Amino acid sequence: MTTLSQDLLDLSDFAWQRLRHRVEGLTDEEYLWEPFDGCWSIRKTEAGYVADGTPIPPEPAPFTTLAWRITHIVDILQEDRTATWFGHQPLAEDGQPPVPASAADALAALDHAYAVWRYRLAALSPEDLGRAMGEVAGPYAEHAGSSFALHILDELIHHGAEVGTVRDFYRGAHPEDPFAAAIAGELTPAERPALLAEAAAAHRWDVITQLADLGFGVDERTANGFTAAHLAAGTGSLDTLRFLVGRGADLSVTDPRFNADVLGWAKWFKHADAIAYLESL
The missing domain is CATH 1.25.40.20 (Ankyrin repeat-containing domain)
Incomplete structure (x- = not known):
């Protein structure tokens, strides 16, 4: 019988492998494709690339490009809270989530972000998953670590599905044989x-x-x-x-x-x- 830790890791790896297959062959044109007016994407500024966004998103939410979605997945997996909310500390080599400027940079950033998340997830003990996260988790202080791990996996799964769907849209709009x-x-x-x-x-x-x-x-x-x-x-x-x-x-x-x-x-x-x-x- 597998443990909760192993079940979470297996689910994470399955979702990751599915996403990684879906982004193979990504080009810069597709990465930055904006099929509608008002899309959220990434923009070049004097300080580098930044992702569109506001503290309170408009409703309905704007259509988000592959660049925005992949940047968001990188941020979700690599941000410090996927260590600190479990009572751990990020490693110096983990780095901070970037805003990738190109398709090649995006795939490299995804690979690194997942490696960081996987290491952190694999390091969790049953006690880490079972205890309340405490003050560091703000309004989720009373929630167990396992609930936060499941939240990150939900983010990986549903945003990964969105990436696949946008790739399908792009292929349909740019048919090739x-x-x-x-x-x-x-x-x-x-x-x-x-x-x-x-x-x-x-x-x-x-x-x-x-x-x-x-x-x-x-x-x-x-x-x-x-x-x-x-x-x-x-x-x-x-x-x-x-x-x-x-x-x-x-x-x-x-x-x-x-x-x-x-x-x-x-x-x-x-x-x-x-x-x-x-x-x-």
Whole structure:
């Protein structure tokens, strides 16, 4: 049986990994994208970049950009109170939360902020989680440390979901077809080696053969660690699965999320035809 401390840490890591996957490939244009008038974002001042905001936000709240949202997540995770409210002290190397000026800076800041939060969370004892936080927590003085840990996790989860949603909005407003670009010779395997796996993830079974003929590897993985064969077996796309096997796809590799091979995916998602085919090989 796991402890409360381990359960909190496991939930935190799960939420973090989901967010980190969702921000891969972030560009400066997308990071600073303002789809509406009156958005809150980050602004350059003589003292550096600052995030928009007021002590009492307007209602309804303004739409916030990815720059604003990511800066907010960094602040939530790294601010001193995620140590002091538990009765601990920040380390000198923890630093103070920055306002990242670019997408690359934002990803680096996110990584550091999560490392700081994770270290602090892992250091909490059962007593830290069980006792009232006291005067340092202001109006929450009588609340147990566990309630504050859950609050920080709620912030990570719901703001992380917002980041993913804004990325979806941006993609919808800026459609691209990397598969067509590859078929037209505008994108090479060296530039985007996992494109065939990405096509399987997008259920673009119609381009798998062409991408393979162009040299895109059948055993490359998506950002989540899935091969095209995993995805074909998991969706019951038997024709694509047969094609990948014919091209020498490695069926023994396991994915990082489920630790399952290609047959394991077919079994988990209950695709009888794919199971029968794979077991016949």
